[in-house]
Amino acid sequence: MEKVVYDVAVIGAGVVGGMVLRELSRYNLKTVMLEKQSDVSMGQSRANSGIVHAGFDAKENSLKAKFNVLGNEMMQTVASELGVKYINNGSLVVAFSEEEKQALYGLLQRGKINGVKGLEILSKEQLIALEPNISSDALCALHAPTGGIVCPYELTVASIGNAMDNGAKLICDFEVNKIEKCESGYVIYSNTDEIIAKCVVNCAGIASGKIAGFVGDDITVKGRRGEYILLDRESGDFVSHTLFFAPTKKGKGILVSPTVDNNVLLGPTAVEIEEYNVDTTAEGFAEIIKKASVMCKNVPLYNTITSFAGTRAYSDKHDFIIEESKNAVGFFNCAGIESPGLTAAPAIAKFVVEELVSKRLTLNKKQDFNPFRQADNFFKNLSNEQKNQIIAKDKRYGKIVCRCEKITEGEIVRAIHENPPALTVDAIKRRTRAGMGRCQGGFCQPYVVEILARELNIPLEKVTKSGGNSYILRGQTK
Amino acid sequence: MKTNYQIVIIGGGPAGLAAAISAYDNGEKDILILEREEKTGGILNQCIHNGFGLTRFKESLSGPEYAQRFIDEVEKRGITVLCETTVLSVGSDKTVTAINEQNGVFTIKANAIILAMGCRERSKGALNVAGSRPSGIYSAGTAQKYVNIKGYMPGERVVILGSGDIGLIMARRMTLEGAKVLAVCEIMPYSSGLKRNIVQCLNDFDIPLYLNHTITKIEGKDRVTGVVVSKVDENKKPIAGTEMHFECDTVLFSVGLIPENELTKEIGAPLSPRTRGAIVYQNRETLINGVFACGNVLQVHDLVDFVSEEAEIAGKSAAEYIKKQNGCFNEQDSTNQSKNSRDCVNCDFGANVSYVLPQMIDKNIKGSVKLFFRVNKALKNCMVKVLSGDTVIATRRRPVVLPGEMENITLTQEQIDKIQNGITLSVEV
Numbered sequence: 001m002e003k004v005v006y007d008v009a010v011i012g013a014g015v016v017g018g019m020v021l022r023e024l025s026r027y028n029l030k031t032v033m034l035e036k037q038s039d040v041s042m043g044q045s046r047a048n049s050g051i052v053h054a055g056f057d058a059k060e061n062s063l064k065a066k067f068n069v070l071g072n073e074m075m076q077t078v079a080s081e082l083g084v085k086y087i088n089n090g091s092l093v094v095a096f097s098e099e100e101k102q103a104l105y106g107l108l109q110r111g112k113i114n115g116v117k118g119l120e121i122l123s124k125e126q127l128i129a130l131e132p133n134i135s136s137d138a139l140c141a142l143h144a145p146t147g148g149i150v151c152p153y154e155l156t157v158a159s160i161g162n163a164m165d166n167g168a169k170l171i172c173d174f175e176v177n178k179i180e181k182c183e184s185g186y187v188i189y190s191n192t193d194e195i196i197a198k199c200v201v202n203c204a205g206i207a208s209g210k211i212a213g214f215v216g217d218d219i220t221v222k223g224r225r226g227e228y229i230l231l232d233r234e235s236g237d238f239v240s241h242t243l244f245f246a247p248t249k250k251g252k253g254i255l256v257s258p259t260v261d262n263n264v265l266l267g268p269t270a271v272e273i274e275e276y277n278v279d280t281t282a283e284g285f286a287e288i289i290k291k292a293s294v295m296c297k298n299v300p301l302y303n304t305i306t307s308f309a310g311t312r313a314y315s316d317k318h319d320f321i322i323e324e325s326k327n328a329v330g331f332f333n334c335a336g337i338e339s340p341g342l343t344a345a346p347a348i349a350k351f352v353v354e355e356l357v358s359k360r361l362t363l364n365k366k367q368d369f370n371p372f373r374q375a376d377n378f379f380k381n382l383s384n385e386q387k388n389q390i391i392a393k394d395k396r397y398g399k400i401v402c403r404c405e406k407i408t409e410g411e412i413v414r415a416i417h418e419n420p421p422a423l424t425v426d427a428i429k430r431r432t433r434a435g436m437g438r439c440q441g442g443f444c445q446p447y448v449v450e451i452l453a454r455e456l457n458i459p460l461e462k463v464t465k466s467g468g469n470s471y472i473l474r475g476q477t478k
Numbered sequence: 479m480k481t482n483y484q485i486v487i488i489g490g491g492p493a494g495l496a497a498a499i500s501a502y503d504n505g506e507k508d509i510l511i512l513e514r515e516e517k518t519g520g521i522l523n524q525c526i527h528n529g530f531g532l533t534r535f536k537e538s539l540s541g542p543e544y545a546q547r548f549i550d551e552v553e554k555r556g557i558t559v560l561c562e563t564t565v566l567s568v569g570s571d572k573t574v575t576a577i578n579e580q581n582g583v584f585t586i587k588a589n590a591i592i593l594a595m596g597c598r599e600r601s602k603g604a605l606n607v608a609g610s611r612p613s614g615i616y617s618a619g620t621a622q623k624y625v626n627i628k629g630y631m632p633g634e635r636v637v638i639l640g641s642g643d644i645g646l647i648m649a650r651r652m653t654l655e656g657a658k659v660l661a662v663c664e665i666m667p668y669s670s671g672l673k674r675n676i677v678q679c680l681n682d683f684d685i686p687l688y689l690n691h692t693i694t695k696i697e698g699k700d701r702v703t704g705v706v707v708s709k710v711d712e713n714k715k716p717i718a719g720t721e722m723h724f725e726c727d728t729v730l731f732s733v734g735l736i737p738e739n740e741l742t743k744e745i746g747a748p749l750s751p752r753t754r755g756a757i758v759y760q761n762r763e764t765l766i767n768g769v770f771a772c773g774n775v776l777q778v779h780d781l782v783d784f785v786s787e788e789a790e791i792a793g794k795s796a797a798e799y800i801k802k803q804n805g806c807f808n809e810q811d812s813t814n815q816s817k818n819s820r821d822c823v824n825c826d827f828g829a830n831v832s833y834v835l836p837q838m839i840d841k842n843i844k845g846s847v848k849l850f851f852r853v854n855k856a857l858k859n860c861m862v863k864v865l866s867g868d869t870v871i872a873t874r875r876r877p878v879v880l881p882g883e884m885e886n887i888t889l890t891q892e893q894i895d896k897i898q899n900g901i902t903l904s905v906e907v
Contacts, residue, residue: 229606278610282694282716285606306603308611384575388582398579400514400564425613440601442617446624460630465613470700472613473630474727477655 005184006030006169007361009197011176011211013040013420015152016337017203018159019078019349025166027353027363032195033160033168034188036175036207038467039427040420041156043205044341046430047228047278047310049255049268050152051242053340054091054144056111056119057252063320065114067344067351072146074346079150082158083375085260091147092122092131093244094295095139100246104142107247111144118145133238133296147242151260152342153430154376157420162373164419166366171195173467176204179214185330186215199330199360201352206276206313208335215328219335220316225277225309226268227284229292232303232438236262243295252339254291256299261433266292266299268310278309305438314338322348323356330360376415376431380406401451402444404437412448416455423456425449426466449473482587483558484508484800486574488565488741489594491520493773495548496786497592500793502555506800510586511552511559512576518552518559519545520596521619522782524626527647529674533783544782568741572768589803590796593742593756593764593771594789597778599644600734609695614702618644618732622651631655633728637705638662639693641669641676642882643780645732650679652728659683660724663691663707665714668856670882672780692716693729702727735778745769752833753777759822760836760847761795762788768803770796777835777850780884784850823897828865828904830854832881839901841894848888853879853905860907862887866897879905 008024010017013035024031037043052075058064079086095101104121111119120143127134127141164170171193178189185198204211209221231238242257257265269284285307292299315321315336325331332352337344357363379387379397390410391398397410415422415431422428425435425448434448435441441448449472453460464470485501487494490513498509511518522530525541532538535547552559563578574586599617614633616624618640624630625648634657638645641664649659662680667690669676680687688707694716695706709720737755747756747764755776756764763770772792773785821841825834832854839847849864862874864887874887887903 230603279608280606280611281608285608304604304606305601307606384583387577391577391579391582395579398577398582399562400566400577403514403564406564406566438601439598440603442599442601442620445616445620446628450628460628464700466700468700470613472632473624474633475631477625477629477631 003196004030006032006195006197008199008201008357009034009186009188009195010201010203011188012043012203012205012208013156013160013170013172014043014045014203014205015041015156015159015342015345016334016348017201018156018163019345020201020203020334020352021163021168022159023349023353024357025163025168026366026369028366029361029363031163031168032197033170034174034176034195035170035172038172038424038464039422039430040160040170040172041153041430042466044311044313045152045156047308048152048226048312048339048342049257049265050149050259050342051091051255051257052086052148052150053343054111054119054147055114055116055340056107056142056144057247058114058340059319060110060113063322064340064344067320067347068340069115070347071340071344075148075150075343078346079155081371082155082162082373083378084151084154084158086148086150087260088146088148089258090241091144091244092127092241093142093144093246094127094134095141095246096137096294097139101139103246104140107142116144116146119143131239131241131243133298134243135295135297137294149242149257149260150342155342157376157431158373161419162371165373166369170420176211176214179211181328186328199357200332201357202331202333202335205337206311208313208333212325212333212335215325215331217325217327217333219321219333221313221336222316223273223276223311223313224270225273225279225311226270227280227288227307227309228265228267229285229288229304229307231264231266231300232305233262235264235300235303238264238300239296245291245295254288256292256295261436273311276311278311280307280309284309306440312338320344320348322352332356377405377407377411377433379408379411401447402432402434402437404439405433407432407434409451412451413455416452423452424464424466425452425472428452445472479581479584481585483510484588485510485590485592485796486586486588487511487592487594488568488574489513489520489596489773489775490518490559490561491594491596491773492522492545492548492782492785493596493775493789494518494520494592494594495545495552496789497594497772497793497796498557499548499551499555500790501592501797502557504794504797506797509557511557512563512565512574513559513561514564516562518549518561524622525647526626527651530782533781534786548786565741568745570746570766590768590770590799591745592792592796593769593775594773595738595741595775597735597737597774599732600736602731602733605731605733607693607696610698612696612698612700612702614698614727615696615729615731618648618730621730622648625651625655631657634658635660635726636728636730637693637707637724637726638730638732640664640732641671641687642732642734643671643675645730646671646675646679648730648732649685650683653683653685657728659685660726661686661688661707663688663693665690665692665710668881672883673880694721696729702729705729735774737775737778739775742771742775747771750833750837752827753835757837758835759838759840759843761840761843762792762836763795763799768799777833780882784884824900825849826900826902827851828902830857830905831903834903839894839897841897844891846888846890847894848886849903850884850886851903852884853881856880857905857907860905862903862905864889864901864903866901867899869896871896871901876905
């Protein structure tokens with residue numbers, strides 16, 4: 001049987017891969033995305049701070065700086081098109097010592113060189129007026145009005161969904177373990193399958209070094225684990241800007257930030273890891289609590305609803321690696337995309353497709369490319385009239401399943417069947433927010449499990465939390 | 479569709495049902511119960527063990543049997559119930575916005591509202607438990623729903639954190655369904671569950687109870703494979719070197735109940751940080767005129783018998799409120815009434831007591847008042863004292879008091895008349 005030869009295979013379903021896939025889907029190309037996990041957005045894009053950085057932090061003339069500022073400028077439009085939440089809430093880097101104050105002036109300078117608009121140093125009084133809960137030990141702050149927040153997995157899911165709506169294919173549970181050159185381009189192998197593609201874009205996050213190695217590229221990608229604590233929406237007004245400490249060598253440090261869903265996010269820590277590890281630790285929690293309490297007074301920790309950890313991959317060059325492979329024509333590496341990777345993603349994708357892939361493939365624009373996608377959890381924000389119009393057509397929107405976040409059965413069923421399909425409890429959570437409220441799925445999980453079983457026509461015991469062996473139920477009672 | 483009712487009751491569990499019956503029997507028949515599950519009965523529907531109704535009916539009923547008594551009475555009276563209906567919001571003008579499949583989003587105007595939304599479980603997420611986040615972790619109530627309502631076992635080798643009643647009941651339940659419960663861990667030096675549950679759920683099944691212990695780490699990639707349990711010091715911090723490892727595939731968290739007061743806050747009724755429920759007068763009226771609260775949403779109860787008793791007070795009070803409204807409608811008092819037509823005294827908690835309910839007594843409301851309270855430590859041979867300034871208003875001897883068992887003391891009309899300014903309830907050895 002003739003095997004399909006794809007024009008481009010994108011390895012890794014994170015935000016960079018997603019944006020690349022979406023860019024590619026603007027053109028008449030056969031594209032496929034290969035993801036080793038059971039769902040998209042389960043790597044770095046699953047759990048990070050969600051900051052759309054202004055761009056004053058990245059080293060001058062680096063790729064980080066270039067793509068950060070470009071991506072920041074693109075984010076509002078991309079978010080609107082994809083129906084994802086984006087809030088331009090502004091960033092504040094807070095100084096607690098004279099030394100840190102000097103560092104702020106350094107960032108101000110650097111930001112100007114990088115092309116960041118609107119940067120200013122605020123006095124203590126100005127800072128307190130903006131953020132009444134800031135610690136009284138704060139001296140001053142760098143204000144970056146172009147900083148914003150987004151939900152990283154919401155953006156990732158939406159970019160991939162939109163790409164799929166425009167013809168791209170997604171294959172999950174495909175862990176790449178070998179890549180070989182062939183006449184048409186590359187054969188990409190997993191344990192059970194193989195894909196042939198003319199070109200490959202490596203967006204594999206913490207595994208991007210390994211993937212590059214399959215074609216003989218020597219790229220070292222290391223990882224860090226970062227823990228977070230999330231506070232209830234009830235404390236959502238605690239801060240309005242994203243608050244940063246002055247940066248250190250290990251990264252931007254712990255921040256205190258609102259999220260687009262009106263929670264408060266504290267974190268991340270930064271611990272070197274040898275291999276993928278997203279455990280939380282007592283030490284991590286203690287550090288987050290300690291630092292958050294330095295930044296702000298009366299941090300409402302009693303309103304903690306959950307904690308989690310994510311990874312970030314960095315290259316030992318401490319800058320993005322975005323280039324064609326030295327050993328493999330038509331093989332493009334996007335490696336070491338740590339912060340500000342999320343912000344940079346739309347700009348990286350544009351560059352990869354328009355400047356790199358275009359050199360190896362002819363790009364013909366699609367006439368019917370549709371850049372728009374409707375938000376996944378949209379129902380509760382509609383007016384009562386709009387809600388009733390939808391319920392009249394599909395009464396499942398009249399059934400609230402997740403009481404804490406007011407998510408309806410209609411939205412959950414839609415998530416199961418739309419692009420990219422949600423096949424697990426966590427996949428539904430990622431798209432609809434069902435289970436992300438204060439009871440953390442205590443009420444809604446049994447309903448979500450039942451809906452999944454019904455819609456996918458599988459027994460309840462086969463429903464998993466996130467693929468693999470993560471079954472929820474062992475079997476029936478006696 | 480009828481869009482106004484004299485009384486709207488939010489929640490069709492034991493509190494909502496009893497309140498409805500009481501309101502009806504006290505003269506107000508225009509009642510609507512809004513219930514979000516497929517049927518009324520609330521959490522009792524999944525409590526298939528018995529022990530319910532010992533005080534009220536002098537029988538040992540299962541949860542569904544106890545609930546059915548009230549469901550039948552509601553049906554007998556023809557009280558309107560809307561199931562699978564979730565209240566989305568309540569205005570300070572007592573307009574209730576709800577949603578269901580048949581009617582979509584609709585609003586109901588109410589003259590009185592009885593809040594009976596019950597409580598939710600505190601989640602594992604609130605505890606910052608270190609380790610991985612695999613499947614196999616449930617709150618005890620969710621596991622109970624899977625086992626008793628859906629008919630599915632979550633897993634086979636279980637460790638439970640929290641020796642409150644739900645944790646204890648689930649230890650037995652899982653064992654009866656063939657699981658191996660390896661341990662129940664409790665961070666406090668005492669269990670907050672009913673004494674009879676310790677005996678009937680743990681001792682009878684040889685399930686070890688580790689007091690002063692907590693889970694410090696969860697292990698497992700896709701599904702739980704084990705937990706680390708450590709002893710804790712007086713500050714509840716894990717003591718190094720005391721770690722025990724349990725291989726398990728299931729972890730249940732029974733770590734506290736939190737009254738679900740999102741709607742209460744929306745209406746503007748102030749909450750007590752102690753009970754996490756509304757501040758109420760003895761007739762269970764909140765500080766918002768015509769808004770009443772009862773059951774677990776007001777204070778977390780141990781015995782449903784007292785939920786029913788409390789709900790009956792709320793139902794009767796709501797009916798009386800409507801009578802007063804219709805009898806002497808006064809435009810000025812239709813919204814947020816201050817204390818001006820009341821003669822209020824505060825009820826404060828003193829030594830060894832964590833809270834007292836009601837928080838206020840209105841001396842203009844005649845009748846005896848049962849004060850509910852909880853102690854914050856186990857005490858033997860003690861005296862419950864209600865004082866007004868230096869005057870002893872009432873006392874009651876108790877051989878044993880425990881934080882896990884809600885206590886009460888009744889003040890007669892005479893005793894209430896003696897109160898000046900306020901009372902303090904304390905428990906002394």
